[in-house]
Amino acid sequence: MKAKIKLQVEYENLRESFEGDVDEIFKALTQFLYRIYPHMEVASKLIWTPDLKQLMERIPEYCRLTPEGDLIMVKTLPSTEQSILLILTLAYLSYKLGKRSDESIESLEISKAINKAEKTVRNTLTELTKTNTVERVDKGRYKITSSGLRKVEEILMGG
Structure with a gap:
């Protein structure tokens, strides 16, 4: 059984809570960030980061x-x-x-x-x-x- 992570994120008046394994949390957090900062997806294509x-x-x-x-x-x-x-x-x-x-x-x-x-x-x-x-x-x-x-x-x- 994979360990579950709980994450709560607040930005200005937005508040989200996520629960899941590491991959699920990362995906949910990334989607949240894209919603509040739509240009992030374009910027992320310009910047290489190591895997x-x-x-x-x-x-x-x-x-x-x-x-x-x-x-x-x-x-x-x-x-x-x-x-x-x-x-x-x-x-x-x-x-x-x-x-x-x-x-x-x-x-x-x-x-x-x-x-x-x-x-x-x-x-x-x-x-x-x-x-x-x-x-x-x-x-x-x-x-x-x-x-x-x-x-x-x-x-x-x-x-």
Whole structure:
């Protein structure tokens, strides 16, 4: 039996209550928002947002978070670039879920996670930064960008 969620939304003089599983609540809330803000549908077509649910469902096939909080690869990928992008995505998702305090990670941690030399990882990170799929946030620390998340979606979909 799926857990039920109850949600109450108020906007100006409008008040709605929804009850159902996560998907039903999301659909009902989206419809409510479209009613109060009709241009939202058009705007949403212009703005790409990562499909976090799909990423969370697919990424464990390739990499996971240990109970200690370490990032590990469980399946080898064809390229260092792909492995780095997936590990950075896992760090991002772990941060969003409250399992890590930061979405950025050091090149040494990436190196250990994907079992590649740190120099190889740093060189690949430099190239990924040039293509805006990865952002250098501090000396030796990197995080995935929206463009990088889009690339990861393509990798996970086999494209």
